[in-house]
Amino acid sequence: MENREFSHVPVLLRECMEGLQIRPDGVYLDGTLGRAGHSLEIVRRLSTGRLIAIDRDGAAIEAAQVRLAEYRDKVLLVRSNFSDLAQVLDEHHIEGVDGMLFDLGVSSPQLDDAARGFSYMHDAPLDMRMDRDAALTAYTVVNTWPMEELRRILFDYGEERYAPAIARAIVRARQEKPVETTFELAELIRGALPAAAKREKQHPAKRSFQAIRIAVNDELGALPPMLHAAGKALRPGGRLCVISFHSLEDRIVKKTVQELAKGCTCPPDFPVCVCGNKPKVRIITKKPILPSEEEVTQNPRARSAKLRIAERTEHEWKEV
Ligand SMILES: C[S@@+](CC[C@H](N)C(=O)[O-])C[C@H]1O[C@@H](n2cnc3c(N)ncnc32)[C@H](O)[C@@H]1O
Numbered sequence: 001m002e003n004r005e006f007s008h009v010p011v012l013l014r015e016c017m018e019g020l021q022i023r024p025d026g027v028y029l030d031g032t033l034g035r036a037g038h039s040l041e042i043v044r045r046l047s048t049g050r051l052i053a054i055d056r057d058g059a060a061i062e063a064a065q066v067r068l069a070e071y072r073d074k075v076l077l078v079r080s081n082f083s084d085l086a087q088v089l090d091e092h093h094i095e096g097v098d099g100m101l102f103d104l105g106v107s108s109p110q111l112d113d114a115a116r117g118f119s120y121m122h123d124a125p126l127d128m129r130m131d132r133d134a135a136l137t138a139y140t141v142v143n144t145w146p147m148e149e150l151r152r153i154l155f156d157y158g159e160e161r162y163a164p165a166i167a168r169a170i171v172r173a174r175q176e177k178p179v180e181t182t183f184e185l186a187e188l189i190r191g192a193l194p195a196a197a198k199r200e201k202q203h204p205a206k207r208s209f210q211a212i213r214i215a216v217n218d219e220l221g222a223l224p225p226m227l228h229a230a231g232k233a234l235r236p237g238g239r240l241c242v243i244s245f246h247s248l249e250d251r252i253v254k255k256t257v258q259e260l261a262k263g264c265t266c267p268p269d270f271p272v273c274v275c276g277n278k279p280k281v282r283i284i285t286k287k288p289i290l291p292s293e294e295e296v297t298q299n300p301r302a303r304s305a306k307l308r309i310a311e312r313t314e315h316e317w318k319e320v
Helices: 013-020 037-044 058-067 069-074 082-091 108-112 138-144 147-158 163-176 182-192 206-216 223-233 247-261 293-298
Strands: 027-030 050-055 075-079 097-103 234-244 281-283 306-312
Touching: 013 037, 013 097, 013 234, 013 306, 027 037, 037 050, 037 069, 037 097, 050 058, 050 069, 050 082, 058 069, 058 075, 058 108, 069 075, 082 223, 097 223, 138 147, 138 163, 138 206, 147 163, 147 206, 163 182, 182 206, 223 234, 223 247, 234 247, 247 281, 247 306
Parallel strands: 027 050, 027 097, 050 075, 097 234
Antiparallel strands: 234 306, 281 306
16 A cells, blocks of 8 residues: 655756746646656646646556646546657647656655665565566566676666676575565675675665666666657657756766757768758757755755756657
8 A cells, every 4th residue: 555655855846847938828748757746846837738647656646646636637647658658648649748857767655665675775575666567576687687687787777896796696696595575685785795895885785776676667778769759749849858867867868869959960071961850859958957955955865866958949850
């Protein structure tokens, strides 16, 4: 049962609202509803406008039904993966959107609810699924993925320099018996690290848990289809705001938006343009917007947040 005490402080809230340039009669989309912190601020600014809010986690949808109850007639809640954004918009006959927000990663309630198995701070069965109907769990990743694949995700998604030693320790342990809980996994990781790494300020399992969570939820794979569908569905002048929390996400957001912002793709030695491609978006934030010191003090979770904003141009959307 969802504990309604679990809350989430919205990150870069003022900056997102300014970035979205909300019009009271516009159509807006929050692709990562969570505990509706940003959604609530969007919907408060609407008169005849509408908000479509998406989350793959059923608990987020349930909590939003309560939190946004007052604005029920303006809000459409959709349980879906944002990688299926084009389909969601199609199914609900939404032809153009005036602004979209994606606040990536996990919400505080997901981390704080011990039963979800996201956190090395609470003992629970290894799960880590944002969508509790999804087939892949952390248990499957930890107990069945080949050692090389474990090493790769720990290194690539967790930037864990001791990835080979941790992958080896996991495989050795599971030969005896399956690794069943978050505490068992955290202990295994701790045991695989050299003494110096155990003395670091952050928890020794932090990077590995992040890596496994990203793999379980295919968090990086969902970004390119979402960014393309978002750009395509935005009306000219519509804003796309994306908050990322680690360098891997930010790199994908930055690169994809740069590609969309590129006009002509003809080789540089062509005397005239033959491709006819025009920039699909204009980059508003050359450098990402970071939280103020004050925000980080009040909400340490905001520490690594980066907000990038792009604006849809008036040019026709041509697939390249
Ligand atoms: C950081 S939280 C959003 C918090 C929200 N902005 C607030 O202020 O309450 C991210 C949310 O996005 C959801 N999410 C992450 N990846 C998703 C995806 N690919 N599709 C749909 N929802 C996703 C998570 O389940 C989580 O609830």
